[in-house]
Amino acid sequence: MRIAVIGGNGQLGEDVAAAFAAEGDEVISLIHEDVEVSSKESVARSLDNIRPEIVVNTAAFHHVEKCESEPAGAFAANAMGARNVAQASRSLGATLFHISTDYVFDGLKQSPYTEQDPAMPLNVYGNSKLAGEYFVRAENPRHFVVRVSGLYGSHPCRAKGNLNFVELMLKLSRERDELRVVNDEFVTPTPTVEVARQLVVLSRTTDYGLYHATSEGSCSWYEFAKAIFELSGTKVKLQPAGPGEFPAKVARPKYSVLENAALKRNGRNVFEHWRKGLEQYLLRDRKPAVSHA
Ligand SMILES: NC(=O)c1ccc[n+]([C@@H]2O[C@H](COP(=O)([O-])OP(=O)(O)OC[C@H]3O[C@@H](n4cnc5c(N)ncnc54)[C@H](OP(=O)(O)O)[C@@H]3O)[C@@H](O)[C@H]2O)c1
Numbered sequence: 001m002r003i004a005v006i007g008g009n010g011q012l013g014e015d016v017a018a019a020f021a022a023e024g025d026e027v028i029s030l031i032h033e034d035v036e037v038s039s040k041e042s043v044a045r046s047l048d049n050i051r052p053e054i055v056v057n058t059a060a061f062h063h064v065e066k067c068e069s070e071p072a073g074a075f076a077a078n079a080m081g082a083r084n085v086a087q088a089s090r091s092l093g094a095t096l097f098h099i100s101t102d103y104v105f106d107g108l109k110q111s112p113y114t115e116q117d118p119a120m121p122l123n124v125y126g127n128s129k130l131a132g133e134y135f136v137r138a139e140n141p142r143h144f145v146v147r148v149s150g151l152y153g154s155h156p157c158r159a160k161g162n163l164n165f166v167e168l169m170l171k172l173s174r175e176r177d178e179l180r181v182v183n184d185e186f187v188t189p190t191p192t193v194e195v196a197r198q199l200v201v202l203s204r205t206t207d208y209g210l211y212h213a214t215s216e217g218s219c220s221w222y223e224f225a226k227a228i229f230e231l232s233g234t235k236v237k238l239q240p241a242g243p244g245e246f247p248a249k250v251a252r253p254k255y256s257v258l259e260n261a262a263l264k265r266n267g268r269n270v271f272e273h274w275r276k277g278l279e280q281y282l283l284r285d286r287k288p289a290v291s292h293a
Contacts, residue, residue: 001020001025001053001054001203002025002028002050002051002052002053002054003017003025003026003028003052003053003055003056003203004028004046004050004054004055004056004094005017005027005028005029005056005058006030006035006037006056006058006059006085007031007032007057007059008028008029008030008058009029009155009158010058010059010155010157010159011151011152011153011157011158011164011192012058012099012148012151012153012192012195012196013029013056013058013059014153014154014192015153015154015155015192015193016056016058016192016196016199018196019193019200020054020199020203023200028052032059034046035047035059037057037059037077037081037082037084037085038076038077038080038081038084039084040084040087040088043081043085043088044084044087044088044091047092047094048088048092051092052089052092052094053093053094053095054094054095054096054097054203055085055088055089055096055097056096056097056099056199057082057085057096057097057098057099058099059077059081060077060078060099061073061074061077061078061125061128062078062101062125062129062159062160063125063160064103064125064252065249067123067124067125067128068123068124068125068249068250071128074124074125074128075124075128078125078129078131078132079129079132079135081132082098082132082135082136083132083135083136083139085098085136086098086138086139086140086143087139089140089142090139090140090141090142094142095142095143095144095203095208096136096142097143097144097146097199097202097203098132098136098143098144098145098146099146100129100130100133100145100146100147100148101125101126101147101148101149102148102149102150102256102257102258103121103122103123103125103126103129103252103253104119104120104121104126104129104130104133104147105117105119105120105126105253106120106121106253107252107253107254107255108255109255110255111257112218112257113257113258114212114258114259114261114262115209115210115211115212115261116261122251122252122253123250123251123252133210137210141208142206142208143208143209144199144209144211145209145210145211146195146198146199146202146211147210147211147213147258148195148213148214149188149189149190149214149258150165150187150188150189150190150214151164151190151191151195152164152165152166152167152190152191152192153191153192153193153281153285154285154286155192165189165221165224166228166278166282169181169228169229170232173229173234173236176236177237178236178237178239179225179237179239180238180240180241180245181221181225181239182220182221182222182240182241182246183220183221183222183223183240183241184220184254185220185252185254185255186218186219186220186254186256186257187218187219187220187221187224187256188214188215188217188218188219188257188258189215189219189224189274189277189278190213190215190274190277191280191281193280193281193285194215194270194271194277195213197270198268198269198270198271201270202268205266205268207266209262210262211262211263212258212259212261212262213258213260213263214257214258214271215271215272215274216260216271216272216273216274217273217274217275218257218274219274220240222240224274224278225238226238227275227278228278228282231275231278231279231282232282
């Protein structure tokens with residue numbers, strides 16, 4: 001099959017492109033210079049040239065603080081951009097994978113969110129991504145809307161200063177004697193390689209719809225940092241930060257753990273426990289260039 005990956009040089013896009021290519025699919029990776037998702041014409045032109053059977057849209061404006069101060073930009077990329085990609089893919093008869101986020105929830109539930117739970121975003125980023133989901137559902141019936149969370153992978157996250165959380169912790173452990181990390185925000189850290197594998201599995205089906213797609217289990221950022229240091233054999237004094245020690249500039253869900261209910265119902269869930277995923281990242285996926293050893 002011919003696959004167009006939008007955001008192809010992003011943290012997730014790189015692994016998605018590699019996962020489809022490994023299955024023998026023809027992958028065309030589109031970077032920001034090739035396509036501007038907020039422009040209907042740019043999206044139509046670039047996809048018309050390729051005529052893909054599957055489009056994977058990983059592009060987003062997802063720096064949470066910047067989205068809050070630039071809501072028009074956030075909605076242009078995350079909502080209208082999603083609509084443009086959905087319309088263009090539909091007119092080509094292509095299936096669309098649209099990547100969304102755990103930040104569509106407010107975090108008050110305190111138990112894992114399923115696809116059935118009502119979304120209630122707390123900030124501009126979450127609202128713009130939720131609007132994007134609705135546009136995709138309305139514009140292309142052959143869609144997979146895939147909500148992911150706490151991504152990290154061997155390619156840098158372009159929107160977040162090029163360091164994922166694992167690399168940031170390892171860097172800080174080399175620079176400081178003691179680290180303090182928030183212990184009251186719960187997520188499921190998820191390796192991008194596993195999300196990519198999940199998209200390939202879904203792409204061989206016509207089980208269109210909304211999916212939660214994260215690793216199994218959950219942890220606070222402090223617990224994640226603790227596991228990073230344990231599994232990498234890093235010696236550093238790590239303490240849980242006190243409440244209010246790192247006040248968030250923008251409201252964020254304190255608990256955004258997702259349950260892969262739809263994937264499990266269909267027998268298609270590929271995800272490992274987050275700790276196993278972390279182990280594999282540290283042992284197998286990290287780029288030598290960013291190795292701390
Ligand atoms: N990272 C996380 O922890 C996380 C958590 C939940 C959900 N997500 C979602 O996962 C997806 C992938 O995230 P990621 O971590 O791979 O992000 P990333 O590394 O920042 O990659 C995003 C890609 O999209 C491109 N892009 C940004 N704005 C664009 C636009 N207007 N038109 C065309 N291309 C554009 C970027 O190019 P430039 O950098 O050149 O602009 C980059 O190639 C996003 O949809 C995000 O909302 C991420």
